[in-house]
Amino acid sequence: MRTRTIRAWSWVHKWSSLISTVFLLMLCITGLPLVFTHEIEEVLLHQQWEPARSDGSKLNLDQVLEVALSRHPGDVAAFMSFDEERPVVNVTSVDPKGPAGVYNFQPIDQTSGEAAPPVAGHPVMEFLLQLHTHMFLGLPGMLFLGAMGLFLIAALVSGVVLYAPFMRRLPFGTVRASKAARTRWLDYHNLLGAVTLAWVLVVGVTGVVNTLATPIIAFWKDTALKELTAAYDAPVAAGERASLDAAVKRAQAALPGMRLQFVAFPGSDYSTDHHYAVFFHGDTPLTMHMTTPALIDARTGDLAAVAPMPWYVKTLSLSQPLHFGDYGGLGLKILWALLDIAMIVILISGLYLWLAKRKKTS
Amino acid sequence: MSRKDLGFRAIFDAPIILFALSLTGLIGALLEDGLWDGLGAALLGTPLLVLAWALIRRRR
Incomplete structure (x- = not known):
């Protein structure tokens, strides 16, 4: 490789890394406990409950909704989801006059209507999750972290290119441990980067895709769901909506064999102003992460459409497990954690190598 | 230094093989359950084994 080419790639590697390192470090450090969210919340939120x-005997979904909304007068329903292991329905509602993005989440015992203890959403984990996804800045924060992910990808590509000139006289895996610290850490940096590349690339790219969740879902609503709403001008008042319970049963009849995941209410992020969007997922490993909504007209209770997701929403759906590492049991999560620690070492050694080089040249 | 430079394959063969094994593990565990959960983790674990090997056996 010519010296000028190497210099250009070094410039890309240096600047893409320098700009993003502090944010990537934050993502790696907060990501480490987040990998084990389920296990940690099982311990932190453990509570005997029957x-x-x-x-x-169970309440129907309309009754559950009524109970939930009576506990937060003025709220409107946004989502309803269903626990798999308990007869518990989770109602998420929002105060339309309150601050944006503030939701009330209530797990409700479907046999009695009483509140059930939460099994997710511990404040510490929520704090870490919000820091990790948007640094408490909402959409701009998410998109900013997506941009940092793009810098990471640039650093990976330039790192691969630069690996060749650095390794042209060293057999794979060489660690010159007896040499000066700078040489030693260069070898660690190169070795760690070379062996973890696939994982870092997959987690990086899927992380970037996940930061685009909001625009992807908004685009889906504006295009794929648009024609369903053409017939209506104003949304029907919440009190005049068709039965939710019947709507879910109607949707289940339209998608037999699929598993109910959640309901998005009219006017929420995942539906139109005029429909209950009832989301299902499959039960094979691949279709588990793929949702299909049945849209039920909130005025009439009729099935308006079954709307299989377009490719870009499917891409988003697959990016989530590949980023979280929650699809292959505890073994996979432990690997996620170890590789994450390797990434932290790469970031810190990279920073150190830059500082050491500056000191040497000045 | 008078030693000859290593070629592309000598430099990149090992990283490319690790890349392929990791990626197979990552995607295999997503597409199939049961056996693949263990196999996927094993494949994704190869980089860490190679790392341990290099840190022990390739120290100079």
Whole structure:
């Protein structure tokens, strides 16, 4: 490789890394406990709980919704989701006059309507998650971190290119441990980078895709769902909506064999102003992460459409497990953690190498 | 230094193989359950084994 080419790639590697390192470090450090969110919350939120009734009688979904909204007068329903292991329905509602993005989340015992203890959403984990996804800055924060992810990808590509001239006289894996600190850490940096590349690239690219979740979902609503709303001008008042319970049953009949995941209410992020969007997922490993909504007209309760997701929403759906590492049991999570630690060492050694080089040249 | 430079394959063969193994593990565990959960983790674990090997056996 010619000296000028090497210099250009060094420039790309240096600046893409310098700009993003502090944010990538924050992402790696907060990501480490987040990998184990489920396990940590199981410990932190552990509480003995039994449903109030065990005779199998349950409230219907309209009753659950009514109970939930009566506890937060003035709220409107946004989402309803369903626990897999407990007869618990989770209602997420929002005060339309309150600050944006502030939701009330209530797990409700479907056998009695009483509040059930939460199994997710511990404040510490929520804090870490928000720091990790948007640094408490909402959409701009998310997009900013997406941009940092693009810098990471540039640093990876330039790192691969620069690996060749650095390694042209060293057999793979060489660590010159007896040499000066700068040489030693250069070898660690190169070795760690070379062996972890695939994982870092996958987590980096899927992280960038995940930062685009809001625009991706908004685009989907504006295009794929648009024609469904053409017939209506104003949304129907919440009190005049068709039965939610019947809507979910209608949707289940339209998608037999699929598993109910959640309901997005009219006017929420994942639906139109005029429909209940009832989301299902499959039960094979691949389709587990793929959702398909059935849209039920909130006025009439009729099935308006089954809307399989377009490729860009499917890409987003697959990017989530590949970023979180939560799809292959505890073994995969432990690897996620170890590789994450390797990434932290790469970031810090890179920073050190830059500082050491500056000191030497000045 | 008078030694001859290593060629592309000598430099990149090992990283490319690790890249392919990791990627197979990452995607395999996503597409299939059961056996693949363990196999996927094993494949994704190869970089760490190679790392341990290099840190022990390639120290100079």
